[in-house]
Amino acid sequence: MKEKLTNIGIPVALLLLITVIAIAGILRVKADEKDEAVAVTVPVELNVDGNVKGSSYGLIVTIGNENAQGSQWNQAASGAKVALERFNRSGADLHLATEDDRGTDEGARQAVENLAAQKVSGIVISSSGDHVQAAVQAAKERNIPVILPYENSIDDARSLQPSTESLNDVLSAEHPGGKGIIRIDQEGFAGIDVPAERTLSVNGFTDINTFSQSLVKDTAEAGSDTVVFVDASAYQEAKLTRALQEAGLKTQIVLGPQATSPAFNDVFMKDNQSTVINAQSIGFNAGDSVALQSDGQGRSMSAYLQMVKILSESKDAMSVMGDQKFSDVAASADSRSHDALVALVRATEHAESIAPQDVKSSLNDLKLSSADGITSADMDFAQHHVIQDAPLLLSANAGDVEMRVADANAPSHLVWFAQA
Missing domain, CATH: 3.40.50.2300 (Response regulator)
Known part of the structure; x- marks a missing residue:
């Protein structure tokens, strides 16, 4: 074309x-x-x-x-x-x-x-x-x-x-050697090999809600330095983030760069009444x-x-x-x-x-x-x-897109920004 x-x-x-x-x-x-x-x-x-x-x-x-x-x-x-x-x-x-x-x-x-x-x-x-x-x-x-x-x-x-190395540096600065990191890998997805104390896997047959509820119970007594890092496609990242959030996960969630894609936004925001995302991503502030x-x-x-x-x-x-x-x-x-x-x-x-x-x-x-x-x-x-x-941790809010579109009724969209 x-x-x-x-x-x-x-x-x-x-x-x-x-x-x-x-x-x-x-x-x-x-x-x-x-x-x-x-x-x-x-x-x-x-x-x-x-x-x-x-x-x-x-x-x-x-x-x-x-x-x-x-x-x-x-x-x-x-x-x-x-x-x-x-x-x-x-x-x-x-x-x-x-x-x-x-x-x-x-x-x-x-x-x-x-x-x-x-x-x-x-x-x-x-x-x-x-x-x-x-x-x-x-x-x-x-x-x-x-x-x-x-x-x-x-x-x-x-x-x-x-680079993958610079992304790893963001997490290793606070979690040297993967200390306190629980990594969730999607089978077959080539993402970021972040060092972790514990690694869990999900695939297309995983019941995400049951998986999330189980992880919430396992981390109920975890300290404030515990982080759940999700290494998955944008679609799976969004499903996991929403399920973990709805299950009441208290520990910090960090997502790979796929989270800044339109697909992550579409999956996470679909029929979602909440305007809050309790997760961060890593990358450049774009x-x-x-x-x-x-x-x-x-x-x-x-x-x-x-x-x-x-x-x-x-x-x-x-x-x-x-x-x-x-x-x-x-x-x-x-x-x-x-x-x-x-x-x-x-x-x-x-x-x-x-x-x-x-x-x-x-x-x-x-x-x-x-x-x-x-x-x-x-x-x-x-x-x-x-x-x-240097890449850094990014946070997100869901809000209007009036700086991009004239329609005041346009659906809310995730806006990623550098942490203060």
Whole structure:
């Protein structure tokens, strides 16, 4: 599927950011000298040099239910659509081709082949799981650069995720050697091998409610330093978190990065009358709360969210697959897929040509900051895990999404933010 998004909608007055997080401590002001290059108000449009005009980029997603590996991120991929529109509003004339890899090795290889035939300059793989390796290998054979917003670095592909080692460091800082950690593993899920005192397993046949009630009894006398770490897919993480919460678990719950996916939100919030989630996740702070920061990163996130809302108010804007109105996925459009496409465009901007091999060479030396349009901390693509920041514990609240959509009756959505 190939699309060229035309200039739609007129920017409204500056949006009043309505947030559910009334916690002043989430503001992490960074007195970084690079912020001086970021205007007080970051424009919604992103400018590029003329040699980038007319270039095409590939986006690989996984469509399917929870049995389709990587499907938890398919709605998050609409963040790339936001980046596309931001560039095209400045006359960049960029194109985005989207392919479904079906969550399989064969589908992943075919997706890359289809994108290569469309002469893309680079590929964003908005999926995760073992099958991503097949896509990365196929891209490497064709010398096409790849960025992975939701998967660890594979081969020469660059990742916007924290490394496994840095994620382990977050927990080991308070639980050296796994002391006090009870890890729940989902069978067949390749997650984070966090050291633990005790490990439990669940699978598709596990009665989650009975399992949760049993764990609550086992930990009734546990000390305050006990942590339950859930290492599972987004779908299973959400089911376990809700079941443990409803069973009355008193110990702290920590979730892997899958918890920040749209699928986790959908499963956890479905028919849920509670607006409380008694769990944390680990990763980079990539949520909407970043817009409350007074630094360049905060202003860049604010500009991103403005474009999300502009697209959600357009009757013509569609999702990356073209099968839904953008307003239906606006709450899930993720800043990391946005940043991945921004990085590929910036690499093309500095490359000798829009040919993928030239863009790949340029990408490997690329350094980006908020001034370039990314919403994350600084990036250095000389590293395989490019974000120059440390992961941390994230908390979440369920609230409205009025900073993204105009519908006051839109369903509540989980908003993740850095702990104070």
